[in-house]
Amino acid sequence: MTELRVDADEALRLAGVDPAAAVLLAGDVAPAARAARAWAAACVAERALGVAAMQQSRLDDALAHLRAAVRAGRRAADARLTGEARMSLASALMLRGRPRQSAQEIGRALADLDGVAAARALTQRAAISQELGRLDDAFDDLRRALPVLRRAGDVQWATRALSNRGLLHTARREFAAAEADLVAAGRLCTEHGLRLPGAIVAHNLGWVHAQRGDVPAALRHLASAEAAFTGLGLASGSILTDRAELLLSVRLVDEARATAEAAVAADERDGRRNHLPEARLLLSTIALVQGDAEQARAAAETAMHDFGRMGRTEWTTLARYARVQALVEADRAVTPAQVRRVAEALAQSGWAVPALEARILAARLALRRGDAAGARRDLAEAGRARRAGPADARARAWLAEAMLREQTGNRHGAVAALRAGLRVVEDHRATLGATELRAHVTVHRGAIARMGLRLALEDRDARHVLWWAECNRATATLLRRAHPPEDAALADLLARLRATMTAIEERRTAGVTASAAVAQQVGLERTIRDRCRELPGRDGDVPVRPRPVPELQHALRGAALVEYVEHDGRLLAVTVTAGHVRLHALATVEEVRAQVELVGFALRRLAAGTARPASLAAAETVLARAGDRLDALLALPLRGALGDRPLVVVPVGVLQQVPWSVLPSCRGRAVSVSPSATLWHAAAGRSAPGDGRVVVVAGPGLPGARAEADAVAAEYPGARVLVGPDAAAGPVAAAIDGAALVHLAAHGRLRSDNPMFSALTLADGPFTVHDLERVPRAPHHVVLAACDTARSEVVGGGEILGFTAALLAGGTATLVAPVVPVADAQTVTLVVAYHRELGRGRTPAEALAHAQLALAGSDEQSRAAAAGFVVLGHGDRPGSGPTGPPRVPGVDVTLPRHADLAAATPVAAGLPG
Known part of the structure; x- marks a missing residue:
């Protein structure tokens, strides 16, 4: 009997650390x-089975075993064992x-226990x-329990x-205090x-960091907790719910x-x-x-019912607000009165951010009803939280304060x-390491x-229109990159991804199924994504x-800036010249969208060149x-302000994909395109490296890439040419680090499903955005002769x-x-002409405009390919490439090649026992 009790006690110890x-x-x-009627041992063993079943989420089994443990404890006439089983x-x-x-049950347990x-x-x-x-009752119980547990050495x-x-x-x-x-x-x-308690602690640390707004740290701890739970075979x-939030x-x-739905399914199971x-x-x-x-509404009502049935009044209040x-x-x-009652209940329950949102919602409803006084009271209440608390609460509170000041006629104070609210958001965003997170949080x-x-x-x-338009543009890219080149684990993951992608292409070319390799690709991409998200923002x-x-x-310097703005379904433009800043009303967004789509369709049809005459x-x-028509909608109304100056164009929304050379007003004109005026200004302040290094790269799978690389390199004596096996990720990354000019002729793939995995195909596989962000110093001037590579994915609040x-x-x-997608065979003449124009001292924007005009008499494929190119960033300074005279070859080069530019989308805490 003694041996049975010893084994039962050991099973109970294991239940909290190794349930299996x-x-x-x-x-x-x-x-x-x-069988031996050893009821004390039976009580402990049944309790061990019940606690283990709880940890394994077999709750019906847990209830059955624990009730059996209570019965066995009572038959043993052992109040302590019975009380522990009830616990x-x-x-x-x-x-x-x-x-x-x-x-x-916990009340009955306490009646039987001491010490x-x-x-x-x-x-x-x-x-x-x-x-x-x-919460107060919980604090009081822990205040009494912890000293006793510590004195007894009860570590678990x-x-x-x-x-x-x-x-x-x-x-x-x-x-x-929580983190301590x-x-x-x-x-x-x-x-x-203690493996299982350690996993629970990691989960709780993730939740703490999430509540304080430290997203990278929260993701790290949640990933650690999930790995530990999985290793223990636990749910x-x-x-998943915390990660979804x-x-x-x-x-x-x-x-x-998707994560929240997985959480619901796991909890139901x-x-x-x-x-x-x-x-x-959360799904609601x-x-x-x-x-x-x-x-x-339906999900919120179901949650209200469930929380109410469980007596969880604070959560019931949150579900009511949803x-x-x-x-x-x-x-x-x-x-408004209904919403105010909910706001008060939320505040009393400790839901600070939802209470702020509810106050702002009540104010908006009051304004719709003409109750300005009621709205001001609501906004004043919400605005009190602007000085302390998490970033999202303070940002919302500043918005409420701005609305209040506008209502009282203080427009200057509203601005x-x-x-102040913007500063809160931007300071918070600076703590995020991954570019993806910084871009999405801007919403x-x-x-x-x-x-x-x-x-x-x-x-x-x-x-002020220009300033606020800039505030809502792509500024996540303006923060210094957060992926340190010395991150060996990330480098290894990216190398494994390249090898996997290469294997997939080889299998598909050989007609062999690649499903296992594709599954590996998906897993590697998820791991890379998660690792990058867990990186903190860099110091400084x-x-x-x-x-x-x-x-x-x-x-x-004599050019003109045009920043397009979208508001209430209409486009406007702000023009900036040396002497004037003007605001212009233009067309509706839908009018412009229709013409942009027609341009894209026509250029793709012409560039393919496979249709009937x-x-x-x-x-x-x-x-x-x-x-x-686009010219009439976007450019001609600005003619008086712009004159014939070189242009810096800052597009918005649908205008991101406009090939500006197809507009008659822009044909032959130096045009630079930038995601924001701020980004353009930063580019304008960068000087070309003094060593004038030129790097030319020819990727695999393009029959004419080597000849193109040689033709471009011939324009620059001493250029470094990377072809064949040398055009691999490692050598390319090292070569382009801080180069004056880089010309890349390679397959380009835009991943609309995950833009951070957009890539150029090199000798050993895809060279992704993640790889690029690890290059210590970006090259000064880059020519991407790859189809469609200037496109970006718009996410969040206008970020790209x-x-x-x-x-x-x-x-x-x-x-x-x-x-736009272009036939690679038709780009060679354009890019060689572009480099030649640079050598003649033209600015990049001028060089591209002249190269495009030179192809005006060519076949439709060549013209379409040329029209699809744009200059991004700063294109108005001569000498933004390498220094020194070019070498001009005796003949133009036109080489047949075709790039596969299809989208590279793969196929495919708890309570203790």
């Missing part, structure tokens, strides 16, 4: 103890969504109170108490080999939706009814962001409040920038804000008419991601590349 081992041992002890039963009932029964056992029960009751939102339970107290501190936004408790708990887990539904906070909405309503509530929020008001938001979005009848500034733009437009103030990263107009005018002639007619955006972010001053 506990099940194996206790599964033998329990029936043997019952574990209380946890299982809570996880099963039965809070009242759980509270009853260390009572301290454990207090720790358990604190966790139950915490789940129910009774002391760890649980510290971990749960860390969550309580977080709920009160006492982040330093969790770090102490983690240290104990490491010292004593990770709550980790974190992804939503940086507006990776589609990914957040595992029967964790206490976690399930939270996952459903995501549906609302996606514009699906009906699904958002329902109100969905009703407003669906234009259902909701009064000051909006600028938080959208409401602020839109209000600022509206006020400037109402005032007809062209300078600072936001770069819009440049004052006088600085832009000085840098223009009549079809090609029709495409030329379409191109000419659409170009004329892609290969060209990464080059401009890294410090490339001038970039020449096509914005």
Whole structure:
């Protein structure tokens, strides 16, 4: 009998650290103890089976074993064993969504226990109170339990108490205290080999960092926790819920939706009814962001019911607010008074950010009803949170303050409040390492920038319109890159991805299935993405804000800037010259979109050159008419302000893909295109490297790439040419580091599904944006003779991601590349002519314009290919390439080759026991 009890005690110890081992041992002890009528051993063994089942999310099994443990304890007439079994039963009932029964069982347990056992029960009751939102009661129980557990050397339970107290501190936004408790708990887990408690601590640390707004740290801890849970064979539904919430906070909405749905499925499968309503509530929020008001309402109402049934009043309040938001979005009848009551309940429950949102929503509803006084009271209440708290709360509070000041006639003060809100957003964004996260989080500034733009437009103030338009443009790229070149793990992952992609191409070429390799590709890309997201912002990263107009005018040097702006479905333009800044009203967005689509269609048809002569002639007619119409919509209304000056064009939205040379006003004219005036100004201030190094790269799979590389290199004596196996990622990255000019002739692939994996194909596989961001110094002047490589993906609040955006972010001053798919065979003549014009002393924008004009009498394929190229960045300074006289070859070079430019989308905490 003594041996049975020893084995039962060991199984109970294992239940909290290695549930699978506990099940194996206790599964033998329990029936043997019952047969021997050794009821104390049976009680402990059944409790071990119940605790292990809880950890493995087999909650019905857990309830059955723990009730059996209580019965066995009573038959053994052992009050302590019975009380401990009830303590574990209380946890299982809570996880099963039965809070009242759980509270009853933990009360009965405490009546039977004293000493260390009572301290454990207090720790358990604190966790139950915490789940129910009774934070003060939970703190009080842990205050009494922790000293007893520490004196007794009960490491496992002391760890649980510290971990749960860390969550309580977080709920009160006492982040330093929370982190201190969790770090102490983690240290104990490491010292004593407590794997499962260590995984729970990592999960809780992820949640703490998420609440304080440190996204990279939160992602790191959540990834560590999920790996630990998976290694132990345990469910990770709550980790998925936290990750989904974190992804939503940086507006990776589609990914957040998929993660939240996985969390719901995991909780439903595992029967964790206490976690399930939270996952459903998060799904409601995501549906609302996606514009699906009906699904958002339905999910919120289900969550309200589940939280109410469990007695979780604070969460019920949050679900009620989600329902109100969905009703407003669906234009259902909701009064400001209803929203105010919800806002007050949210504030009382500690939901700071939702309470702010609710106050602002109440103000907007009041303004619709003409109740200006009520709106001002709501906005004043919301604005009080602007000085302290997390970044998202402070940004929203500054927006409320701006709305309040506008309502009281203080427009100047409103603008000051909006600028303060922008500073909060930008300072927060500077802490994020991954370019992707920085780009997506900018959506938080959208409401602020839109209000600022509206006020400037109402005032007809062209300078302020320009400033606010710049605030809502691609500024994530202006922060210094955060991927250190010395990150060996990231370098290894990228090398493995290149090898995998090469293997996929080889298998497909050989007609062999590549499904396993594609699955490996998907996994590697996910790992690379997650690693980059976990990197913190680098020390010294600072936001770069819009440049004052006088600085832009000085840098223009006789050129003119045109910044297009979109507001309420219409396009406007701000023009800047040495003497004037003017605002112009233009066409509707839809009018322009239609013509841009026609231009793209016609250029693709002509560049392919495979249609019948009549079809090609029709495409030329379409191109000419659409170009004329775009000219009339976008350029001719500005003619008086621009004259015949060289142009710097800052497009918006649909204009990102316009090949400007098809507009008659821009034909033969020096035109530079930039994602923002601020980015253009930064490029204008960069000087070419003094050594004048030229690098020419020819990628694989292009029959004429080697001859093109030789033709371009002939223009620059001493140029370094990388071809064949030398045109691999490592040598190319080393060669282009800080080069004066780089010419890349390679397959280009834009990944619309994940722009950060857009790539050029080199000898050993894809050279992605992630690879490019690891180059210490970006080349000064780059020519991408690869099809479609100037295109970028627009995300977040107008941010762009892609290969060209990464080059401009890294410090490339001038970039020449096509914005539409072109036949590579037709680009050679253009790019050689471009380099020759550079050698004659022309600026990059002038060189491209002259090279395009020189092909005006060529066949339609060559003309279409030439028209598709643009100069990005700064194209107005002579000598932005290498110095020294060029060598002019005796003949032009036109070489047949074809690039495969298809999109490179692959086929394809809990309660302790």
